Amino acid sequence: MLASTLILIALLCAGVLIPVGYSEMSPGPTVNTLGDARGEPVLRISGRKTYPTKGNLNMTTVRVTGADYEMNIVEAVYGWLAHDSVVVPHDTLYPDGKTEEESTQENAEEFSQSQESAKVAALEELDIPVSSRIVVSTVIKGSPAQGKLHAGDVIKAVDGAPVKEPQDVAAHVTRHKPGEDVAFTIVPAKEAAAAEKAGRQPRSTRKIVITTEKAPKENRAIVGIRAGTDHTFPFEIDIELADVGGPSAGLMFSLGIIDKLTPGSLAGGTFVAGTGTIDDEGTVGPIGGISMKLVGARDAGARYFLTPDDNCAAATSDIPSGLTLVRVKTLDDARKSLDRIRAGDTAGLPSCSAG
Known part of the structure; x- marks a missing residue:
């Protein structure tokens, strides 16, 4: 008996002390895009008439263990057995040895881009014009473009061809x-910003010639920049939400903006939650951690959950009781489904299927 007890103690110590290569996902907080977070409105619109809203259009999140956290086998087993958490290989959340700082930075960038796309998609859905321009998003350190191009420079043409x-x-x-040399026709970032602030078009452009270099591990020419799209909105839309990253709240931000800019209530006061990335054209894309988001939405009181079409199969494997999944492919799909929910015509809602 003494030997068995010592072996058991040794096994328990090993289970607590020996790390395993897993991480845990669990339901994170949900936030009403129509309401406040930490005493501040999530959506603040100025320069355009807004309307009172009611009900909930909640974005959902997933809480994950940090990249540097070393889960032991006891915690892993507990997570596998728990209904409200998922244990996954560490590399699933942090691929290629990504550090927690790198992951946080990437999530912040994706969150910022999702906000921009949410605004564009919402205004386009309401037929409110949004102007756009191609800009230098990033200049890679040590690249041929460093010192010649800068983040925010507007790219008008490359080798004389408009972009x-x-x-x-x-x-x-x-x-x-x-x-070989490549010629960029640009408007410097400071001139572009000044022109936008003054409500005019930039007065001049500048020609920048850069000698290309060979891409690492590839036989193609590069200059070392990433191009992106910058939008100019006809009025101010601010999205304020701390401690949230990633692109998955795009759909719900778009719906919140639409609700505030149109009379009445999109969902008629019903508690609706959801998730999904969104692009400038209003296409809804899949996200990770769908099962955890469903649990978080149900626990917060949601009755309906707007689910990206590509997540439907995984979502239907374990639907929390009392929650109805609504399949969406586009922002317009989501609006039409909310119209049905508001009217009480829920029998015709597009539903998720396992296949």
Whole structure:
């Protein structure tokens, strides 16, 4: 008996002390995009008439263990057995050895981009014009473009050919061989910002010639920038939400903006939650941690959950009781479903299927 007790103690110590390569996901907080967070409105619109809202259009989150946290086998087993958490391989959440700082930075960038796309999609859905321009998003340190191009510079043309999409920039650059010159026609960031503030078009452009180099591990020409799209909105829309990252709240932010800019209530006061990325055209994309978001929404009191079409199969495997899944592919789909919910015509809602 003494030997068995000592072995048991040794096993328990090993289970607590020996780390395993797993991380845990659990339901995070849900936030009403129509309401406040920490005493401040989540959505603040100025320069345009807004309307009173009621009910809930909640975005949902997932809480995950940090990249540096070393889960032991006891915690892993407990997580596997628990209904409200999921244990996954560490590399699923932090691929390629990504540190917690790198992951946080990436999530912050994705969250910022999702806010921008949510605004564009919402205004386009309401037929409110939004102007856009192609800009330098990032200049890679040590690249040929460093010191010549800067973040925020507006790219008007490459080799004299106008650019309309961010991918046009790379397409023009890669037509060159490494070592050849490529000419950028730009409006410097400061001039572009001043013109926008004054409500006028930039008065001048500048030609910048950069010698390309060979991409690492690839035989193609690069200059070392990432191009993106910058939008100019006809009025101010601020989205304030601390300690949240990633792109998955885009759909719910768009719906919150639409609700505030239109008379009445999109969901008629019903508690609706949801998730999904969104692009400038209003296409809803899949997200991670769907099962945890469903649990978080149900626990917060949601009755309906707007579910990206590509997440439907996984979501239907374990639907929390009292929660109805509503399948959405676009922002327009979501609006039409909310119209049905508001009218009480829920029999015709598009539902998720397992296949």
